[in-house]
Amino acid sequence: MERLLIIIAAALIGTGFYLWFSWMVRKPAMRDYIATHQWLLHPNSICYWRAVLALVGFVLYFWLGYQVIAIFIFTFAAILDGVDGVVARSCDMATSWGQTLDPLCDKLTYLPPLVGFAYLGIMSIETVWILVGVELAGQFLARHVLAVIKYSVAANNFGKIKAIICFSLVIYCALLDGNSGVIDMGDEVLVACLILSAASVICKFIPNRLYADILSTLNFFCGIASLILTHNLHFAWAIFAIIVGQLFDLFDGRMAEKHGGTKYGPYLDDIADFVSFGLSPAYVITLSAGSWAWIFGLIYLSGVAYRLIRFVVVDKKRTDLPYGIFNGLPSPAGALVVLGAALVVPAQYLWIVAMLSVGLMISHVRFAHFGRVILKQVPKPLFFLTCAALVLVIAFIIKTKNVQMFGYLILFTVLTYMIVGRKCLKTNN
Numbered sequence: 001m002e003r004l005l006i007i008i009a010a011a012l013i014g015t016g017f018y019l020w021f022s023w024m025v026r027k028p029a030m031r032d033y034i035a036t037h038q039w040l041l042h043p044n045s046i047c048y049w050r051a052v053l054a055l056v057g058f059v060l061y062f063w064l065g066y067q068v069i070a071i072f073i074f075t076f077a078a079i080l081d082g083v084d085g086v087v088a089r090s091c092d093m094a095t096s097w098g099q100t101l102d103p104l105c106d107k108l109t110y111l112p113p114l115v116g117f118a119y120l121g122i123m124s125i126e127t128v129w130i131l132v133g134v135e136l137a138g139q140f141l142a143r144h145v146l147a148v149i150k151y152s153v154a155a156n157n158f159g160k161i162k163a164i165i166c167f168s169l170v171i172y173c174a175l176l177d178g179n180s181g182v183i184d185m186g187d188e189v190l191v192a193c194l195i196l197s198a199a200s201v202i203c204k205f206i207p208n209r210l211y212a213d214i215l216s217t218l219n220f221f222c223g224i225a226s227l228i229l230t231h232n233l234h235f236a237w238a239i240f241a242i243i244v245g246q247l248f249d250l251f252d253g254r255m256a257e258k259h260g261g262t263k264y265g266p267y268l269d270d271i272a273d274f275v276s277f278g279l280s281p282a283y284v285i286t287l288s289a290g291s292w293a294w295i296f297g298l299i300y301l302s303g304v305a306y307r308l309i310r311f312v313v314v315d316k317k318r319t320d321l322p323y324g325i326f327n328g329l330p331s332p333a334g335a336l337v338v339l340g341a342a343l344v345v346p347a348q349y350l351w352i353v354a355m356l357s358v359g360l361m362i363s364h365v366r367f368a369h370f371g372r373v374i375l376k377q378v379p380k381p382l383f384f385l386t387c388a389a390l391v392l393v394i395a396f397i398i399k400t401k402n403v404q405m406f407g408y409l410i411l412f413t414v415l416t417y418m419i420v421g422r423k424c425l426k427t428n429n
Helices: 002-024 028-036 043-064 067-090 096-119 125-148 157-178 186-204 208-231 235-259 265-288 293-313 331-344 347-362 370-377 380-400 403-428
Strands: 325-327 366-368
Touching: 002 067, 002 157, 043 067, 043 096, 067 096, 067 157, 096 125, 096 157, 125 186, 157 186, 157 380, 186 380, 208 235, 208 265, 235 265, 235 331, 235 370, 235 403, 265 293, 265 331, 265 347, 293 325, 293 331, 293 347, 331 347, 331 403, 366 370, 366 403, 370 403, 380 403
Parallel strands: none
Antiparallel strands: 325 366
């Protein structure tokens, strides 16, 4: 309990400093002070300072035994990762060197303590060293190659989310080190960091115009995987596969708008959506909702098909439908309603939820697009923190095998989307 209180206190102090600094940097006097003290407050200087702080914290924790002080120092170093970005944006001090320096300092901040905790027996030593290898390859080898072929080497969203999770993992390991009764999900979170790190490196080598099609293809394969898992009665893993597919679907449209795509992209997207958000949830209903479930599974599948056809044939051509607004609940959200309920609602009542989902999808109730409308109104730091928190929660669910918690998380997520989406809709109007 003492270690937990220390971590909470460090997090509160660090967050308070970040909020205070973010408020202060808006003032001209503060920006002038930063301009005259760049050796201390330039974004690149802040990177150097946090790397030094992380090294000091590492020595204090693992060599000298001053663990409380080390936790405060490391937490402050992690918070500075957000402060340098605030300074760069507010004072127009972003540099090409800073784009390379920032992820390097991130790695120098969280990799040494992760190695230290691995050798304390808290996490898998082999997995940690694989992460170190991928991180260093991405930082030096991949960036060198990308620089030669003149590709952008700025950190992508995978890298940013991964960095936040790695910072959180270090703090979590400190909690495990001081409290043997805490549920140990360090290896699960570590694997998530490794996957995100590899994705961050791989995505840098993909031509921009192929991003959307690749994401749609991954969404399609998630739907196929879900069908196979459902057939083998692994409902929780089947639902998890669909949710992963939804993450791919979330960004394929934005990537197509931002970078373009191929002529096959729209067709691939529609097919992937039908498989992941139509066929797969319908199969879950059919195998889990009783003897007459196939009827409701067929009705649900028909509803999704109608929703997708109406969107392609009618809604896309409407001039009275604002950009980023859906006519009816989008099929990914409709699938979430059914999938979340499949894990927490008694089987004999699942058909009611399925019919409610179909009704919302084929209705004319308008909902804001999550990626094109809602995300644009969410501050990036909050978005990355939320993504990192969801990864940690999912790791906890996988570790504890708490299927009902997974279902409630899904339902809470889709309910939040509905409420926020309707609010954003009213704001745009």
